[in-house]
Amino acid sequence: MSEFISNLRERSLLTDEQVQRLLKATTAAGVSDVRRILQSGYIDQLALATELARYFGIRQIDETEWPSDEVLPDRISRRFIREHHVLPLVADDSSLTVAVSDPTDTAVLDSLRIASERHIELRLATDSQIMSRIEALIEKRTGSLITAQGDSNGLSEEDEAHLKDLALDAPVIDLVNRLFREASAARATDLHVEPARGRVLVRRRVDGLMQEAASLPPELGRAAVSRIKILTGLNIAERRLPQDGRARVRAGEREHDIRVATMPTIHGESVAIRFLHATNQTPDINALGLEPKQLELLKAQANHDNGMIIVTGPTGSGKTTTLAAVLEFLNDPTLRLVTIEDPVEYQIEGVNQIQIRPDIGLTFATTLRSLLRLDPDIIMVGEMRDSETAKIGVNSALTGHLVLTTLHTNSAAGAITRLIDLGVQAFLIASTLRCVVAQRLVRRLCQTCREPHEVSEEFVHEIPAEAARRHKGPARMWKPKGCEHCNGTGFLGRAAIFEILAIDEELRRLIKPDISSDIIARQAIANGMVTMLGDGFAKCLDGVTTIEEIGRVTSED
Ligand SMILES: [Zn+2]
The missing domain is CATH 3.40.50.300 (P-loop containing nucleotide triphosphate hydrolases)
Structure with a gap:
């Protein structure tokens, strides 16, 4: 049971029986506790918003803060705000303020951050306030009533036109550009977009290790996959067979040749992107x-x-x-x-x-x-x-x-x-x-922040003779610390x-x-x-890497 639910129970906003029912309710994966409470109707929306604001320390929206026009419409699509019940309120160069009814939905907040390229500020509002404001804004813009069958329900798996449409959505284009740019900046060799239960995971490989880059709501993730397929000339209607493609993409200042492979999985189509080395970088x-x-x-x-x-x-x-x-x-x-x-x-x-x-x-x-x-x-x-x-x-x-x-x-x-x-x-x-x-x-220690440490007498005896021979000076090892150069990891390259x-x-x-x-x-x-192993030990003594790294790469058989 989440702390928030027990807090509601303690404050007598939920009965024991309601808590039990909430816990038993079988819901789709990825649905947050807050969304479940909203859907259950056990608590009045306004009371819930007040409680969320108090519990998470987020301001409730002031009536004057509702926007009179769409904010960043070229980056955040109507489909997205409708589907996820969020409304952008105001944006400046570095931040975007958004009305939410569920501040715990980090996947949506991440998507907003990525699509807007801004830091996200939250205001709490009720779900119905947000949804009615969204429809009012869109109605004002288009001058016509939006019919009940909104396009959020229209995503049929086989609907190629719709997939294409999604992939051309500004926030999706921005998202994919951003993922490439961030991967390039992080010196990633690979980028993976992998559908999982209730979300789409974006991971990248940096210095040989996988790290999570983003977690996207399923629809945005699927749209990103379509976007990447369009970029690399793959058939976007074909989602059941693996495909391979290549392309040259621009990521920030650099151009990359990429190789893309798609693979159907039980949760949907996954994409693996390999960044190939640029033509002028033949190693010496x-x-x-x-x-x-x-x-x-x-x-x-x-x-x-x-x-x-x-x-x-x-x-x-x-x-x-x-x-x-x-x-x-x-x-x-x-x-x-x-x-x-x-x-x-x-x-x-x-x-x-x-x-x-x-x-x-x-x-x-x-x-x-x-x-x-x-x-x-x-x-x-x-x-x-x-x-x-x-x-x-x-x-x-x-x-x-x-x-x-x-x-x-x-x-x-x-x-x-x-x-x-x-x-x-x-x-x-x-x-x-x-x-x-x-x-x-092996991962190379960041030369800016690495720290030396003396090693024990017994350890010195463990050092292979060929490594000891090569190294001049005191026997000491180095460990990673983390600084702004290495993104806090202690390793660089x-x-x-x-x-x-x-x-x-x-x-x-x-x-x-x-x-x-x-x-x-x-x-x-x-x-x-x-x-x-001997070469590895010598490189540890030289402060190039750590014993743990040597162990990691020499034991993976
Ligand atoms: Zn560092």
Whole structure:
């Protein structure tokens, strides 16, 4: 039972029996207690408004505050105010005052804030006061009576014209622009609009973690989905099948290439938006965060004209960025560089980049086979997902091409056993593989507010030798604090932790059909490989990130 309901009981505005009935009433999800009380009619509306004002410390509306004309009609639609029983009263540059009968409906208040781009001030009024004022204003504007069958009931699932109409509604356009702008400002890589029970959740991924961006009433959420589908050229009438689209959108000062995928769910259609990197941001191999020895090793291996270099890690571990940086490092007008990707994330000047299209038969394998006829020098295969691609890839590496690719494995050593599992013969792996880079992304501590803390003697002993060797100065760690630069999170951006397994003669001999990745890893460490954990610890000592972050990304198997 909500505190507000018990408060009403204590003040004898509700009887025990009414409270029981309110609690038992089966109502749609997302309906607030206040709305339920309003609908029950147990309390006179004016008495309820007075009580809400007192309880939540909100002023009741003064008769002189009712507006004589619509406020921000280009941002807040009539449909919205009617459906949610709210009425904008007055707006200035930074704030919007709104009459509400239910101040607890935060989803509606959030929508108003987003659509108006203003801070929201509340005045309490009764539901019937608000609704009659709304109709009076609209009537005055249109000069005709609004019929009872308002368009709020008209949203049939299949009504394409209506969906389009909704998606062109100014508040919806503003809402979507705002979501993009905020996502861009927050440095989000993904934005998700996900219908849930009684609301539509907007979440974004920042520095690898999901965070909630907004919670919208269902209709506004659906309209936002339609708007995004229109922006990306998808069929808005099709809501039962998944669709993919791309577009270039402007968000604040920046333009983004986005890839959009829709997916039907039990609560409605969800949309996932991936922000692709802008064309001019090809990553620099020197800025990936490799320590000097690792960097030197990777460059040396990449400078061969044949063989294979593999980057491994789970989804979202920065593999594509590393490969793009290697490609850019190798980018030379005398060489022919070709990539096969899904999707093309970085556009690199002078490189032929091919997007696979499985729907028309352009898979990784078929594309790779046909492009070998173009005689490339360096081939980047976005991912070796299947046996056929792996086999063609290894064969190309054997026949005078440098092949760069990614595999979905947790450790560098795991790449070798994965290739064997994919049906590649061990001797072919031994004769083509040059090195494997394994990586994860961790959140980078905000350099403005991070705080050092001394660590215990026992902890110092836990630090892997390779990390301790690399670090000069006192053994201390850093923790996040939070400031205005990092939005109070203590983290800003991401950093990668790496391990690079170079295949030397000794390891080459070990690669046999039944080899375990443990044996390979042990041998590599004996040869001086810095493990991802070791690199992570070193980066903790350097104040780049925290032990918790290292633990988080190295334990997700
Ligand atoms: Zn900070």
